[in-house]
Amino acid sequence: MSARCVGKIWALKPMKPNKMRSLLLRWPILIALVTLPVMSLFVVQGMLSFYAEGIHIGSMVAAACVLLLLLGVAAWYLRATRRPGAPAQDIIDMVEANPSWGTLQQQAWQEACLHIEGLLAEDDKPEALLPHSLSVLRQVASAWHRSGKHIEYSVALPEALLAIETLASRYRSVVIKNVPLSNKIKLSQVLALLDLYGAHGKKIQRSYQAYQAYRAYRIFTPQGLIAELSSLVLGGIGENAKETLLYNLKRAYLQEVANVAIDLYSGNFKRALNELPVQQDIQRDLDRLAKEVGPVRILVVGQVSSGKSTLVNALLEEIKAESGLIPITESESVYQFAIEDGLDTRIVDTPGVESGKASVQKTAQRLMNADLVVWVMRANQPARSIDQELYRTFNKSLEDAPERQRPAIMAVATHIDSIPAFSNVREDNLLEVTAPLADACRKSVAFDVFCPVSLKEPQLGVSGLRAALTNLYERAINTRLNRIRMSQPSLYESSSEELRRLGVGSLAALKLGFSGKEVQGRDEESSQSNSGE
Ligand SMILES: Nc1nc2c(ncn2[C@@H]2O[C@H](COP(=O)(O)OP(=O)(O)O)[C@@H](O)[C@H]2O)c(=O)[nH]1
Ligand SMILES: [Mg+2]
CATH class of the missing domain: 3.40.50.300 (P-loop containing nucleotide triphosphate hydrolases)
Structure with missing residues (x-):
């Protein structure tokens, strides 16, 4: 089954959402383009007739102000109505589904991709990536557990940590592959751009410095990284290309979340986890073997x-x-x-x-x-x-x-x-x-x-x-x-060792009034028994 989910999703729909969006955004621009020159002509003509009829200069300035105000309102409207997302033709698939997945996983992937499109259409600001991630997690979890409260978090902690680790490493590959010169960008350069160390000397306000420190800190999260990429590192490339790349990166991040979540809920991380006790066993045997020989x-x-x-x-x-x-x-x-x-x-x-x-x-x-x-x-x-x-x-x-x-x-x-x-x-x-x-x-x-x-x-x-x-x-x-x-410590001895580590042993020693001398004697004994080993 091909994994290019977005291509598939859009093939199902009568019209690509971004095309629709750009059409919707286009009509106010068309009206503005037609009406503004006409209005300007009227205004200029009006001003000339005002002048010819000896109207006060102040009235002309007032009219110019009104015109500027109108232009300002038009610009504000354009900004406010900018819908999130990138032009449809620029969307590329940075993340693909795992070809070895079964039908259930593939279906979950399709649903997740559709969900991601919806989330980004709603809000594509970097800050929204974290809530979006949780939403994707919930969406994927629902494919396995159709009912239940907080089912998205019903994952053992080691599995969850492994999933986070996998997500980070997979997303790293996406960034390396798709962000121009990402291998050349050094963290120090980003920090320098952030001006964290106050290149402007004393002029930098403390609150500004704190904000910059926060920005430096958030680089270590994907959403922070994307935000900083947009404002700093990708400053050199054209505005449209930058927007598209950032949109694709955000989409890829959420798709990686879905990707990892599918593996997580379908139990693909369990095998790796099962290896852990085996490795511990092997290590224990090796320790003993090393002593025996x-x-x-x-x-x-x-x-x-x-x-x-x-x-x-x-x-x-x-x-x-x-x-x-x-x-x-x-x-x-x-x-x-x-x-x-x-x-x-x-x-x-x-x-x-x-x-x-x-x-x-x-x-x-x-x-x-x-x-x-x-x-x-x-x-x-x-x-x-x-x-x-x-x-x-x-x-x-x-x-x-x-x-x-x-x-x-x-x-x-x-x-x-x-x-x-x-x-x-x-x-x-x-x-x-x-x-x-x-x-x-x-x-x-x-x-x-x-x-x-x-x-x-x-x-x-x-x-x-x-x-x-x-x-x-x-x-x-x-x-x-x-x-x-x-x-070899016996079960009792090893558990008392654990207690000692927790400080319980020293507390008990205090209560029993053990003298420091005896403790010293014990230490000496243990160092003795280790000597020459
Ligand atoms: N004649 C003789 N002298 C020995 C013999 N073994 C050791 N020595 C000497 O005895 C002295 C003490 O030996 P050393 O090995 O230092 O004793 P340690 O204190 O037990 O280590 C040295 O001068 C050795 O040369 C032996 O079998 N015959
Ligand atoms: Mg000697």
Whole structure:
């Protein structure tokens, strides 16, 4: 079905409305054209005879005034009787119906176009476009809902917003296609024409400035744009062409309203909306997937100067972590580390744990955020009370979170080169010779794997340590997955998060008299749990 609705509508009618209108407008002009020269002749003749008969000059001036008055009244009449609309031959179809529409939609389109012609014939001032739009909306809605109050607004808000968005983008195409040089017209030029910034300096009155600001603002609405186009931007083109273009633009705007409204009421926007939840689902899956494939987190803990940083360097096979006799590592340092090709991990070097509750608590908290623990102990360090205390605290934290999976612990005994009893140790008898050391360490920390090493050149045991890490990798991934699952907010937690956002949480906290210190503690905890992620 062809969509050139106006052509069709006019084909149905005996006479084009604009032709009729121009005929109606023509007869007073014809009378004026015939009568004015005749009247003028009479007036001139009369004036001459007045003069010949010596009539006072004042009477002549009065007669001239009457003539001018008559001309003024004629001009006023012509202006007042100017009917809205453009000459029929200049009407062009800037908007066409959607060829994929069914019969109902096509019928609604025909009716809407007819309605639009009527509306513009009534009033084609730009200001009328907004009420006209609502009228078109009502007209289209009535094609779907023949009864009911305010049926034109019975559209869900997201759909309505989508419709407005579509209308704006479609109308944009119309303007680009039909307004000469529209791509060249800059908003700044329009604003400059509006003289908003007061090019005339102090002479500009405040009320005038406010009016100009209002005009600048309304450019962002179609009706405002059309109004400004008429007065400013299209000033260069001929009056008739400008009128025609503006009429066509107004008509196109209302037709786009009808176009979008038909899609809206026939449910064509619903499919696009249904995509939204799907997209959210996909995004959620992606978020989870990204977390699942994230690298395993290996945490290196131990007392100060036990050799943690040296061990990290040995594993990375380059000096990245600063090591020394004095405790150097002040905060966590994270390194990308591939145990083997494809087994990417992050290895986290930590500050040494020291005696005292704060240091032990902090390190225990760090252990809760590990997928695999490398617990470094010096072979030549008999005092292991700090390790014992840390292990106890860590175990306590795990007991408090029974759903949490315990990360595997690899105990690494460094400095074996400084124990005379191990002087004959080699790569192949390393575990056998250091068995008593393993037993001693187990008394402090219940580890899963024991790796004795010498990090002093020539290094010993590092390749065995690497192999042990590979073996623990799978378990570490499981721990990681468990940790991610546990960190997902539950329904209750997420709704309390919403409440917090709404400020209800802070109100409740105030009522319960929570101290600022506790809130701070919580923040620290959450930043801790995010560290290294
Ligand atoms: N002889 C020997 N020295 C080591 C060994 N491991 C580390 N060191 C030294 O011990 C000191 C402290 O090491 P560092 O890695 O800084 O300890 P961290 O505080 O635990 O990070 C450094 O001077 C290292 O060179 C080892 O296996 N044998
Ligand atoms: Mg260090």
